[in-house]
Amino acid sequence: MAVGLLTEGINEVIATTDHNAAPMGIINRNGSLHMVLFRGSHTARNIARDRRVVANFVFDPVIYVKTAFGDLPFDAFVSEDIDGTAVFRLRDAEAWAAFAADVERSGDESIVVRLSPLKEEVLGLRLHPVNRGFASIVEATVHATRYVRNRDPWLGRLIEHHSGLARKCGGAREREALELLEGYIADLTRE
Ligand SMILES: Cc1cc2nc3c(=O)[nH]c(=O)nc-3n(C[C@H](O)[C@H](O)[C@H](O)COP(=O)(O)O)c2cc1C
Structure with missing residues (x-):
């Protein structure tokens, strides 16, 4: 079952937390949303601290590589206000969805976080032929x-x-x- 913009199964999005971006999977099964985050990443650290994450829908392969191994400049991010709290999304995303994130399980190697949708927006849709x-x-x-x-x-x-x-x-x-x-x-x- 789709949840908002997310399809059933694993959605490979660009997750933004503060001014950090990284490709991450959002698991959508039986109507509930989770992420499994290996310890040591900036994303895991920021989510444990801020309890917020934004999923960016991006179809640029260069962004997947750059955010997996490097950083994006500050001007690649724009802020969105959600009930008085600022979250950051990618400026060039085609759509984004912000979530509250609660650490559900904390293991030696990874943490499991449960996501609850806060707000989502489609900015500019393009057709992406399967490639x-x-x-x-x-x-x-x-x-x-x-x-x-x-x-x-x-x-x-x-x-x-x-x-x-x-x-x-x-x-x-x-x-x-x-x-x-x-x-x-x-x-x-x-x-
Ligand atoms: C498509 C894709 C999906 C990924 N999914 C996850 C994931 O679900 N959990 C995770 O911990 N790392 C995942 N990774 C690896 C992280 O992107 C990688 O460790 C990255 O360096 C973390 O960056 P950060 O330190 O800025 O958070 C994925 C990588 C790619 C390319």
């Missing part, structure tokens, strides 16, 4: 966030596979995202 190049950048980036930590060769092979698909099926923006991703992987695996 395996974009999907492959999302896949390669997920694997890369893990690969740079454990250098698991199987993840390395998956990244190669998805990079090949992004090259074959994507456009200029996917190729730019791929170049960025390759740079981050090279830098982080050299460290």
Whole structure:
């Protein structure tokens, strides 16, 4: 069942907390919304502190790579007022949804937060034809966030596979995202 703008299953959004952005999954099952956040991320830290998160709906592969491994400039964010509290969303999102976030479980490696919708807005919709190049950048980036930590060769092979698909099926923006991703992987695996 859809909940507002979120589809059933896992929604791979760009989560903004304060002036931080990162790709994160929002799990929508049986009408309830959760995030599983691995400890150590800025997002996990900010959510535990602020109890708020904004899901940004973005279809730019470069933003997925940049926010997974780096930061966006301050002017990429704009504030929204929700009942007197400021939350920050991405300026160029096509839509956004703000949530109250309560830590439901706290483990050694991750925390589980439950989300309650506060407000959502569609800013500018575009049609996005299904494109395996974009999907492959999302896949390669997920694997890369893990690969740079454990250098698991199987993840390395998956990244190669998805990079090949992004090259074959994507456009200029996917190729730019791929170049960025390759740079981050090279830098982080050299460290
Ligand atoms: C599509 C995608 C989905 C992701 N989903 C999650 C998630 O649900 N939970 C999580 O802890 N990390 C997830 N990650 C990894 C984080 O984005 C990554 O650890 C990032 O560096 C965190 O950035 P931050 O420190 O600015 O919060 C995901 C990455 C991608 C590319």
